[in-house]
Amino acid sequence: MGPSYQADAPFPILVKWLDCKETLSVQVHPPKEIASLLNGEPKTESWYILESEPKAQLYLGLIPHTRLSDFSEAVEQGRLEPLLAHTETQAGDSYLIESGTLHAIGGG
Numbered sequence: 001m002g003p004s005y006q007a008d009a010p011f012p013i014l015v016k017w018l019d020c021k022e023t024l025s026v027q028v029h030p031p032k033e034i035a036s037l038l039n040g041e042p043k044t045e046s047w048y049i050l051e052s053e054p055k056a057q058l059y060l061g062l063i064p065h066t067r068l069s070d071f072s073e074a075v076e077q078g079r080l081e082p083l084l085a086h087t088e089t090q091a092g093d094s095y096l097i098e099s100g101t102l103h104a105i106g107g108g
Contacts, residue, residue: 031100042099056108
């Protein structure tokens with residue numbers, strides 16, 4: 001950690017091991033500017049795929065040219081998934097998800 005690390009400070013890294021058989025809920029963590037207004041912290045994430053089933057995917061952000069009105073309507077109607085940009089994953093892939101980015105893990 002080095003000499004400048006404060007032992008009483010929160011540890012700056014959170015590690016999770018996820019085995020997602022089903023799609024998880026959509027998340028978004030506020031970017032730095034908004035997090036500070038909320039007395040919180042931004043949460044940029046780094047994901048590394050150890051294993052994945054065929055056709056497993058991640059949802060990262062919105063598809064290009066999504067209008068605010070379409071987004072609001074989709075949220076109200078519980079049909080956000082068609083507006084989410086997605087990518088298929090495979091073992092060895094890594095992703096950096098900046099705070100402020102909508103994201104979800106698809107099953108597999």
